[in-house]
Amino acid sequence: MKKTSLPFLWTFGFLAIALLTSIAIGSVFISPWEVWRTLIGQPSTEAVQTILLSIRLPRTALIALVGAALAGSGAAYQGLFRNPLADPYLIGVASGAGLGAVLAMSIHWPYTNLGLLAIPAAAFLFSLLTVLLVYLFARVGTSVPVTNLILAGVAVSSFTGALTSFLMLRSTGELRHALSWLLGGVSLVGWSSILALIPYLAVGLGVLSLSGQALNLLQFGDEQAAQMGLDTRRAKFIIIVAASLVTAAAVAFAGIIGFIGLIVPHVMRIFWGPDYRRLIPLSILCGAGALLLADVLARILLAPQELPVGIVTALAGAPFFLWVLRRAKSLGHW
């Protein structure tokens, strides 16, 4: 019993440290003592209160949720496609979201609560439509071979990507907005965005966490899994829907952040093995922590400037992964 809960203790600890770091560090220096005092409700200066509670805390919450979503769905996609290079954007979520967002940006929405939700809503809608399109293209009779999914995903992603670029070229006024959205990252986040995100993530990530056994069986191939009693069509459908929902929601609010969905599951696999019943929940927790740390770096590397967090994940993620890979090799893990 102790052995199986050890990885969760580690990842929870990692996440806790990442959360605290994200709240305590920013471009304005606030001493840890002051941070602690404000968090437990003691009065402090208005500026510190605003910075901690209205800027850092919601941002920390959103980044943690997005990291969890991306890593969880990345692990699920890697299991579904039986491909170590799979990431959450493989079947068109990112390109669809980009198209939706750029389309929404070319319209001047009224300044109302609904109008301000237009861009994330459009991104969300278009990403799901894109996945649906990919799914329909990939279907062969009643089954959905994963090779078809990947091919259709690549084709549809290229197409929507080209449409997005075309739209961006034609509306030079909104180019800046579109570019900064596509690079990913969050700046000022309202609690309403986080509340809007939570239901999708709770349901989607919950479903994915429970799909561990199905994914384990799918590793043997569709036929074998069916012979072992798995309804492969239903399982694949559920996993695709849950993972896409989760990724679409994350991208709608945070733009396109790469590498977390690809690398975190691999690192979890190297440390604690490929059992998807454990891998998905561990990836969820560790993904949250990893993206939080990347966001902290994004804030302090070029302070007072801020880097888009997608750039930090790319720059930091790749070498880190290579290091973990080397370590695993030397320890004889493969």
Next chain:
Amino acid sequence: MLRKLMFVFITFALLLSACGTPAAPAPAPTPVTATDVPAVVGLTFTDGLGRTIKLAGPAQKIISLAPSNSEILFAVGAGKQVVGRDDFSDFPAEIKDVPSIGGMDKYNNEQIVALKPDLILMAEINNPEQVKGFENLGLTVFYLSNPKTIEDMYANLEIVSKLTGHEQETAVVIETLKNRVAAVDAKMGAVTTKPVVFYELDSTDPAKPYSIGPGTFVDLLITRAGGVDFSVAAGIKDAYPQVSAEQLVITNPDVIILGDSMWGVTVESVGQRPGWEKLKAVVAKQVYPFDDNLVSRPGPRLVDGLETLAKLLHPELFK
């Protein structure tokens, strides 16, 4: 095992959502009005997004998040009241002494809060979501819409003068600007031929340069300066079209203005582009470098842009 995990996970999710402080109540949104002249009663304003702004008195600690706003603030005499600017604000030279708090949509929000501004002046170059974000932090934001005409620009100067308490000196500034524009308009009466003007925005690919088209401010200024916009002459309808070099050969503009000269494009390089050396404008040496900021920033320097264009296109009227 999994059930335990789900329990832990759901508890965690609930804790996260319970940690939230409720968002500051948003001000009741007033419907968007297309008004160029805002309602001013005491110190209540309606901004470009239709929001109602109330100030206790003229703003003393202003953060400008657009280069055009920085120019306007200094033009109305409020330069000393600016405590923060965006990265791209570079005119007038004094603004460089004001600390920069970010750019390209990613602003250093913590520093903005730490500066305790009483007004954040934003423009159409910023997103409405950012306005909402600053509102949620309890900061006062004024969103200045882009002017559609030069007269709209005077109205913007007036608004900012009221926001900052410089009404009288701004009235003088506006008078001077009006006189300068009237002087150009008067000279335009003597114009007999209007040259076709190709305003180049980008020529990284000389076979397909970017230009401006109908509906843009540059187009308006070119027309007012006694010229004909190339896009209009060629029947192009887009605001920022990518023009084929072949169209340039056919429509053969009389003047080429290099709006991209601040990015290093020189007059000599134009003649070296394949196919461009035969153009009327190149042969007659009517290719000119131009400071794009004079026509792209919606501030008082638009008048400078107009004058410069008029002198370029009709030098004989300004002898």
